[in-house]
Amino acid sequence: MYNVVIFAMSLFASLLTRENQSMEYSLNFQTQYNQFYLYDKGSPGETGSEDFWTAEAFSDRLAMKSGILGIGTQSYGHIKAELLILNKATQTTNYRQYDHVVEGGLEIKSGVLQVLDCPNSKVELAVNLRPGTYRVRVYSSGIVNTDMDESEGHDLYKIEIWPDRNIERKVLKRYLRQKH
Numbered sequence: 001m002y003n004v005v006i007f008a009m010s011l012f013a014s015l016l017t018r019e020n021q022s023m024e025y026s027l028n029f030q031t032q033y034n035q036f037y038l039y040d041k042g043s044p045g046e047t048g049s050e051d052f053w054t055a056e057a058f059s060d061r062l063a064m065k066s067g068i069l070g071i072g073t074q075s076y077g078h079i080k081a082e083l084l085i086l087n088k089a090t091q092t093t094n095y096r097q098y099d100h101v102v103e104g105g106l107e108i109k110s111g112v113l114q115v116l117d118c119p120n121s122k123v124e125l126a127v128n129l130r131p132g133t134y135r136v137r138v139y140s141s142g143i144v145n146t147d148m149d150e151s152e153g154h155d156l157y158k159i160e161i162w163p164d165r166n167i168e169r170k171v172l173k174r175y176l177r178q179k180h
Helices: 002-020 055-060
Strands: 022-030 035-040 062-065 068-072 078-086 100-108 112-116 123-128 132-141 156-163 170-173
Touching: 022 123, 035 100, 055 062, 055 068, 062 100, 068 100, 078 123, 100 112
Parallel strands: 078 156
Antiparallel strands: 022 078, 035 068, 035 112, 062 068, 100 132, 100 170, 112 123, 132 156
């Protein structure tokens, strides 16, 4: 009986740990044109079309097309970010430490999520994921003190990805450029 109780307790602890378990990756790379991409390796990745970086996508800092998301950045070149693959959405509701927070959806058919620079589409990171639809939340911080024309800035990005069928773009906190 004692062994059964110990086994049940360790199984329960294992399930709790797994439920909140995530994979975390640090990103530190060069890009251009104030953007980089999250990309399903098997998709066509059409970022040059007029309906990718629309006025709305630019304002929301997130462009969306089948199999690819464009993440708008404040600095022109150097990107510092963390990417977290989660089992479910975090319940963060306090966005005070962030300047901008946006969500969108991405279908991964190939089973490989790639982080690409712009414009060369150099693979900065490749992560194996179960094929399916994912929700992506991008937290941007430090953009207030970063010049869009400078290669190096104070901007940082936190990207969370979890399985979810919702693919609509939604801004949770909007950064409004201040006029000087």
